[in-house]
Amino acid sequence: MFNFNVDFTGEFVAFFLLAVCAIVGAVMALQFTKVVHTALSLAFTFVALAGLFVLLDAEFVAFVQVLLYVGAVTILMIFGIMMTKHQDEGQEPSRPLRDTLAAIGCLCLFGILFYAIRNAGFPAEARPGDENNTLEIGKLLFSQYAIPFELVSVLLTVAFIGAVALAKREEGDAP
Template sequence: MLTFNVDWSGEFFAFFLLAVCAIAGAVLAVNFTKVVHTALSMAFTFVSLAGLFILLRAEFVAFVQVLLYVGAVTILMIFGIMMTKHQDEGKEAGRPLQETLAAIGCLCLFGILFYAIRSAGFPAPADPLPGDNTMAIGKELYTGYAIPFELVSVLLTVAFVGAVALAKREEAEES
């Protein structure tokens, strides 16, 4: 039923290493108590995911992953941490029953997903990827999706200005 036909190539080794790094970074982001450590482990996870996108031959998505998530989101999180008053609170006591049930639930979910993926039949792609998929995405983005692209940039600018205004207002109220 479960046969493992693994091609032990460099690509498989890189996939396995990047997948383990992404999972480890995500688990550490959930378990760290210091917010800066959480932000750094999230950046580590985002870089690992960018590596996985490169293995999938999606260089543009990997570039955007690094540019937006590793660069912008992580830096914004660190700025948010630095701009707010953060007091260290003691770590709450461990709950062994809840942790055990969570571990059992995670293992069950892993087993279900593993079985579903192994038994699924994935169809072959209809069209091969273009030789330069970054250029194809850029052409499509600036021709067919130019207006939504500009609207998203305006929305992000308004959100940034609103965040700065809220931070300034909270600062003025504290004084």
Template sequence: MLNFNIDFTGEFVAFFILSVCAIIGAVMAINFTKVVHTALSIAFTFVAIAGLYVLLEAEFLAFVQVLLYVGAITILMIFGIMMTKHDSEGQEPSRPLLEALAAIGCICLFGILFYSIRNANFSPQDVFIADENTRLIGMHLFTKYAIPFELISVLLTVAFIGAIALAKREEGAE
């Protein structure tokens, strides 16, 4: 049932380290009380997930993960934090019973998932993996999907201008 024949290759070690970093970053994001620390730990999690994409040979997804999530979303969160007021940040009271029940639930979920994955039979499949997947995605994006790509860029520009207009209106109201 519990067969632990694991080859400790470099890929396994990198996967283990990146997975632990992603989990630690997510747990830190949940537990921090300061919003800036939460945003930075989310960025740490996003970088670890990008590393996992590189291990899966999905370089384009790793690049997009770093560019969009680590760069844009995290900076957007920090700008949102800076533009809002946080004068009355209160500390929530600790709930030891709730925390203990949550820990027990997490351990049970881990056990169920571990048991299910260890007993699953995954059949090997023939999958075509392109040598230059980033080039192929770029070719599809700028030929077959050029119009939706441009529409998304216009939509994002309009949303950005709208956010600036809302921020200016709130600033003038004070």
């Protein structure tokens, strides 16, 4: 069951390091109590995920991951935090039972995923990808998916304007 025939190539080491970075960043985002630290931890996770996309030969998706999530979403989160008022609330009380149950649940999930992946039948040969996947994505984006692309851009613009309007209204309510 546990035959670990793994070639320790550079790609394997890079995948392992990036996967560990993504997991650590995600766990730290859940553990931090300050929102700015959580946002920076999420940015760290997003950069690690972009590295994993590069390993999968999806350079365009990696670039978009860095551009949108690391750049735009993290900056918007930090600006949103800075524009709203936060009172210093007390530290959340420690709950050792909850933490213990969460750790047991995580270990069980890891065991189930490990068992499922080890017993899964993956195809021996991967389908060769296009040499220029960015060109193919661009063709699809501006031909077949032009309307959803524009609708998402309008939705993001409306969400940003709404966030600014809510922040301004909250600022006006202050004495």
